Amino acid sequence: MLFRIHDEYSQALEQFDGDSSQLVGIETQLHSCVELKQEDSSQGFPWLVVAAVLLVLIPAGVWFFLSWQSGQRWQAYVSRLSTQPGIIVAEQKVRDGQFYISGLRDPLAADPQSLLSGTQVDPARVHSHWQFYQSLHPEFVLKRLTASLTPPKSVRLSIVEDRIVAEGEAPDTWLDRARVAARQLEAGGPVFDISKVRDVSPAARAAEHWQTYVSRLEAQPGIIVAQQRASGGHFYISGLRDPQAADPQALLSGTGVDPARVHSQWQFYQSLEPEFVLKRLTASLAPPKSVRLSIVEDRIVAEGEAPDTWIDRARAAARQLSAGGPVFDISRVRDVSPEARAAEHWQAYVSRLSTQPGIIIAEQKVRDGQFYISGLRDPLAADPQSLLSGTQVDPARVHSHWQFYQSLDPEFVLKRLTASLTPPKSVRLSIVEDRIVAEGEAPDTWLDRARVAARQLEAGGPVFDISKVRDVSPAARAAEHWQTYVSRLEAQPGIIVAQQRASGGHFYISGLRDPQAADPQALLSGTGVDPARVHSQWQFYQSLDPKFVLKRLVASLAPPKSVRLTIIQDRIVAMGEAPAAWINRARVASQQLSADGLSLDISKLLELTPQELTHSRDAIQAVDIFFDSGKAVPGPAQLPVLDKLANQLTELAKDAREAGVTAQFMLTGHSDATGRETANVSISAARAETVRALLKKRGVDPELLLVRGAGTFEPAETEDSRTGSSANRRVSVTVTFH
Template sequence: SKVRDVSPEARAAERWQAYVSRLGTQPGIIVAEQKMRDGQFYISGLRDPLAADPQSLLSGAQVDPAHVHSDWQFYQSLEPEFVLKRLTASLAPPDSVRLSIVNDRIVAEGEAPDTWIDRARAAARQLSAGGPAFDISKVRDVSPEARAAEHWQAYVSRLGTQPGIIVAQQTARSGHFYISGLRDPLAADPQSLLSGAQVDPTRVHSDWQFYQSLEPEFVLKRLMASLTPPKSVRLSIVGDRIVAEGEAPDTWIDRARAAARQLSAGGPVFDISKIRDVSPEARAAEHWQHYVSRLEAQPGIIVAQQTARGGHFYISGLRDPLAADPQELLSGTEVDPARVHSQWQFYQSLDPKFVVKRLIASLTPPKSVQLSIIQDRIVVVGEAPAAWINRARAAAQQLSADGVALDVSQLRELSLAELNHLREAIQATDILFYSGKVVPGPEQTPVLDKLADQLKEFAENARKSGVTARFMLTGHSDAVGRETANASISAARAETVRALLNKRGVAPELLLVRGAGTFEPAVPENSRTGSSANRRVSVTVNLD
């Protein structure tokens, strides 16, 4: 077996096989068949026009070209290097854009006008399934409109970081910019911040409503202006609190205490516990009584007993778990928490606002139902499914035994008959495709228009009924070709339909996509009609 045949025919066969092996390693060349017969060599297959020339590769192969008979069919290889060359030739990217191969993707980076970016996006959508993805997310739009939008967003972001300014809404339309929100009179002037923002002030339309910010720096300025602290008192911001330190007469301390009580909930606490007064014991007793009065005014808290003894304070009673925390109410009262001894027993208060909270937690009403307190009754108004109405009526009976009135007489049963009729029409609609295509033909345009109108109508009616609609777009393919390619095509078809419906005004968050490949055929694959019917995108309606 180790004796080598050195006959001319055997040597020629060896060189031919070496040449064929070399061809097999060339990107863009697929050898389909090769054979030798009567001293002649025959080879056929597929070759990308951008691949190496098989005839040129014969050079140096020591195979007589006159004995070689080739039959090459041209095709477009999906090898990234060939796709890159074709994209470069067709798109002619500007010098500011670089195209390169990163792993199995072709990535474009740099800056380009929006016209070139639009062409690149179109090319990315037209690439064959199974080939490399064309990623243009790193190309920056340098058209004047995009630059103006960038400057505007930078200005809006800068406003958003300014204390005392709340941007409620902002938009750009027809070259003009619109912004509205809230602004504290002590905050920076939005008009002044336009300076250096590279945004034309004549194109900016602002609508600011004044409000009082709860930012500590603004609350501090207002406290300084209203309290006029004496020189012996210093006000400063410590963490998220405003702290007063020093010495002051009791009249000023009372005013400061009143200001602390009047500060808006959610703002910084005004801590005056470090202000020295002349009668610590009397002031401590006053603080304690103020705290007890504040507790007694809290819904869901019943003070049964309270006393002061030996510099310590004792309190006991009942507290609903939903009521204010007595320990947290100590904050800002100038009562030392270490000297307070509390004993609270839990109970369920029949205060309507606590009952409403418990009802919302247990019944979870739909958006179409509203619970409100009218005088001493809890009134439920709106539309809801029959099952939920039955649960609400059962709750009303249970509360009646406790003396709480829950009025469910204004509840109406939610009818979904109209929605169900429209759902059937939507789910009976299919978007059809030609073989191997991921974009529907022009004859599908009326179908897409009608489907978009139906989806928008269904979503709006569902919202009015207190439910949320979601639409699953499922792409399908026929059984022609490889399963992996069919799966990719089916997913691409679903994505294409989502984009087309989005262009027709269907909110993107309502549309979900999936590719089913060949696994969910509409009809058996036993005829030309069957294959055509299976190249489609179907719609499934879901309600949350």
């Protein structure tokens, strides 16, 4: 019976939300499942009570399940709405089994009612309230643009990366409306890009075809477009055109421009385009078959052989083109007439002359088989007549006129300087990189003449350098010797030259001098300076040169023979052995020198202890004061040892003072390994303090006694026996000298 109820009422049970009116008839069938039988309460199981409870619980459970399922379906529907473009859910709620929803909806968005399909939500229980708005989602904007603009079939609207893009062809009227729509969308909507739509209105097409035609004309060699415009459906163009250029009317073909609407005005001109110039040259010059004209890198080049008459005409054409046209190069055309061969030989001779130093060609010409040349020639230059040899030019046909001049070529200037100055054998003149250089020794009279010549050449000739010629006159030699002496002084450590001068044959010098520096008077030896003519004034000062500082240290410190003072990299280093007193004096000197930026390194000095002090130190350091376990005071057996130790310490302190050093005694307390380490350290320090007090009581100066506790860290013996433990309970003495 229960299976049959599920089959008949499955849909009603799934949609059950607490309203029992949806389950009419089910109660009768449920009653038939229950058989009532009255029996004595004392007999059997209370089946009637169980059945009554089940009748209450089953509908309640079904109701709760169906309510939960209904809520889940409603939320799924709301989520579907929220994901729909053009729909904004503002509010949604469930009350008394009814569903309420409100918000904004674009008219082009999906119908919320239709979205109920498949959600199993009862449409009759859904109450919706939607307000219309225009969504800026590209999909809806595209639909509205399509509806409002009605684009022609040749235009396609699409969405590209959230931008609405129009592509294709359209008339200008549609483009104007599209531009208005694009401006409206700029306020906040998606971009509406119409840049890819081509204007296909008749006027626009005609203008486009016209611009294509104008571009074609401008690309044509020999055609210059000066002005072009479109007006009233007609096209006007004017400019310059070479007669050999393409016909502008013929270029209209294929452009789509109506020739009847084109009004052109062309003025003829001769284009300097190499292509047209070549055609005109070929037509005007009519070159022989042995000559070939071609264009090479925008130059018109003629190659081959031709008579002089044709070459003359070609030269005239080349001169005309030089005013602004392309270069017309006829240098590769060889003149095959006899006169040309003679002229060719003549030009070879002229070229030879042009390369000769000291020869300047002012004019040269050929007339009636005769050769004429004139110019300037240095008398020292090569003979022009001798240069005719080997040129195949007939000397009888050469008429030359040369005027003499002085060439400024270094080679000729050198020859003239040698002739005019007559340098002594001790002076050598040479050419170095276009400069004339004099080297050696000469008297001042020759040097004066050389200086005059150098000044004259400054006006435009080569440089005449006499800086390497040494003046060997007596006054110059004396001045040179004086400068040598001054340089020698300046190089001496401990000497500072403040001022020096020469006057009236005498020499004056002043400055600072360290008393340990070299004697300036002695340095005159070998300089060639007369000591009687030298007047010097020196003020003494202490130089910081390490060499002089070392001398002063040796004099003031008087180091023992076991100490060596040396200079290492501008530092004074003391090495060896010395008494502590001397080391202390050296340390004071080091501190004084450091204030002046100098360094006296005494780190390598070892303290030298007298032999008798060494014996006493060794004897004291061999003494140990022993203690009982756990005790900080030595037993009675150690008192004689303390008495003897006190005497030894007092004696050593006295002997050390007499030797110029100070003895200091370190009392170190030790402990065995019994007990905690902290306790061992404490008791070791207490033992050292006790010994210090006992020694002080016996007359030892307490200022010389230092104490420390070593704990178990410095054992005398390993503690594997009772003897080892007792040996470690001690106070040891260490002696140092300062």
